[in-house]
Amino acid sequence: MPTHITAKLTDAAALGSSSTGKVFFIIFAALVVVGALGTIFSRNPINAVMSLVLSFFCLAGVYAMLFAHFLAALQVLVYAGAIMVLFIFVVMVLNRDEVEPYSWKGLIVRGPVLALGLGYFGYRLIRLLLEVRPVHAQDPPAEFGSVAQIGMILFTDYLFVFEAVSVLLMIAVVAAVVVARTHKQELAAEAEADGDPEVEADGRPSVSGGHH
Amino acid sequence: MEPGYFLTLSALLFIIGAVGALVRRNVLIVLMSVELMLNAGNLALVTFARSRHDAHAQAFAFIVMAIAAAEAAVGLAIVVGIFRSRRSVNLDELTSMKH
Numbered sequence: 001m002p003t004h005i006t007a008k009l010t011d012a013a014a015l016g017s018s019s020t021g022k023v024f025f026i027i028f029a030a031l032v033v034v035g036a037l038g039t040i041f042s043r044n045p046i047n048a049v050m051s052l053v054l055s056f057f058c059l060a061g062v063y064a065m066l067f068a069h070f071l072a073a074l075q076v077l078v079y080a081g082a083i084m085v086l087f088i089f090v091v092m093v094l095n096r097d098e099v100e101p102y103s104w105k106g107l108i109v110r111g112p113v114l115a116l117g118l119g120y121f122g123y124r125l126i127r128l129l130l131e132v133r134p135v136h137a138q139d140p141p142a143e144f145g146s147v148a149q150i151g152m153i154l155f156t157d158y159l160f161v162f163e164a165v166s167v168l169l170m171i172a173v174v175a176a177v178v179v180a181r182t183h184k185q186e187l188a189a190e191a192e193a194d195g196d197p198e199v200e201a202d203g204r205p206s207v208s209g210g211h212h
Numbered sequence: 213m214e215p216g217y218f219l220t221l222s223a224l225l226f227i228i229g230a231v232g233a234l235v236r237r238n239v240l241i242v243l244m245s246v247e248l249m250l251n252a253g254n255l256a257l258v259t260f261a262r263s264r265h266d267a268h269a270q271a272f273a274f275i276v277m278a279i280a281a282a283e284a285a286v287g288l289a290i291v292v293g294i295f296r297s298r299r300s301v302n303l304d305e306l307t308s309m310k311h
Contacts, residue, residue, distance in 0.1 A: 021213055029221045036225055039244050040232030052244050055225075059251055066218065066262040068270050071254075071277075078277055083247065083284045090288045091240060094295050118227075125223055130216035134263040145261075145270055153271040165278045172282035176289035182296065 025065060031058040045091040049084055056080045068145045218259040226252035239294075239301045243287050250280045 035055025042048045060075035143149050154162050181189075229248030236242055254273045261269035295301055 025213060025217060029217070032221065033224055033228070036228040036232075036248055039248065040228060040236060040241065045238065045240055048241055048244060052247070055248070056251065059255065062218065062221070062255065063258055065213075066258050068258045068261065068273070071258060071270055071273055074274065074277060078281060079247075079251070083281055086284055086288055087240065087244065090292060093292060094240070094301055122223075122227070126220050129219040129223060130214070132214070132216045132219055132263075134215050136263065136265045140262065140265045144265065145267060149267050150271055150274060153267055154274065157268065158271055158275070161275060165275055169278060169282050172285045176285045179286065180289040180292045 021065060025062070028058045028061040028065070031055070032062065046088070049087045049091060052087070053080050053084050056084070066145075067140050070145055070147045070150045215259045215263045219256060222252045222255040222259065225249075225255065237303050239291050239303055239306075240288075242303065243284065243291070246287075247280060247284065250276060250283075 032055050035051045035053075035058065038051030039048045039055065042051060056075060056079040060072045060080070063069075063072040063075055226249050229245045229252060232245030232248065233242050236245065254276050257269040257273045257276070261267055261273075291301060294306060298306065300306070
């Protein structure tokens with residue numbers, strides 16, 4: 001990452017300990033929650049994806065406030081960029097109107113119990129979480145969360161994990177291609193593997209007797 | 213800033229994602245809710261990394277992102293495959309493995 005961008009991000013992170021930082025956190029956090037709520041409550045899947053992009057984009061801002069500069073950049077590139085494009089692509093392919101998007105069945109019946117239980121545990125959880133104090137209250141050193149430091153950790157302590165993840169991504173790419181193949185393409189591939197000239201590429205046996 | 217605020221945001225994000233995964237019937241929205249929950253976990257990891265001045269959790273969050281990308285790729289491929297054979301993305305109609 002160019003140094004001037006890193007410097008900007010460090011400025012944003014330094015805000016994390018000032019009162020201006022609180023304002024920034026409130027803005028980012030509010031947008032994250034609004035985006036998340038928009039994702040689960042919008043009827044149109046495209047609107048849902050766009051809300052999710054907003055949510056992840058603002059989450060990158062929160063990461064920058066937590067001195068995770070490398071992760072903030074990755075959040076924008078990988079999540080708000082790559083994964084969300086994948087989602088939009090599939091939403092466009094499966095262009096369907098929903099008749100009944102929500103299913104509150106069962107949840108409505110047990111609603112009061114659920115609300116009471118969730119409310120109580122939510123209250124206790126938030127009380128507990130707000131009491132968490134930082135181990136180190138002062139700002140971390142300047143190189144904290146930089147590409148160099150994360151890279152050093154990834155390629156020393158977590159080298160095996162890193163390699164395993166790269167193999168997993170490879171498997172995922174192959175699996176996605178295999179699973180998303182159409183039935184016709186599967187038949188054509190099988191026919192080609194068997195060396196069977198009787199089956200055309202569209203999956204039907206040829207009517208001309210198979211001699212080409 | 214206190215890590216409590218960030219952890220509360222993380223908990224809120226996780227709860228919203230869980231409600232979405234339980235309530236919505238469109239399989240795409242359910243996948244997006246799962247992504248929300250993964251991000252809530254990541255936010256908690258990054259918060260503790262800053263609190264303890266320990267970047268190992270950030271490396272871990274990086275790996276979670278890679279897993280999420282793999283999960284999205286395979287999940288969406290399965291959704292496209294199901295849609296091809298069933299013409300539906302409604303989870304209530306996809307019950308052939310239930311009986």
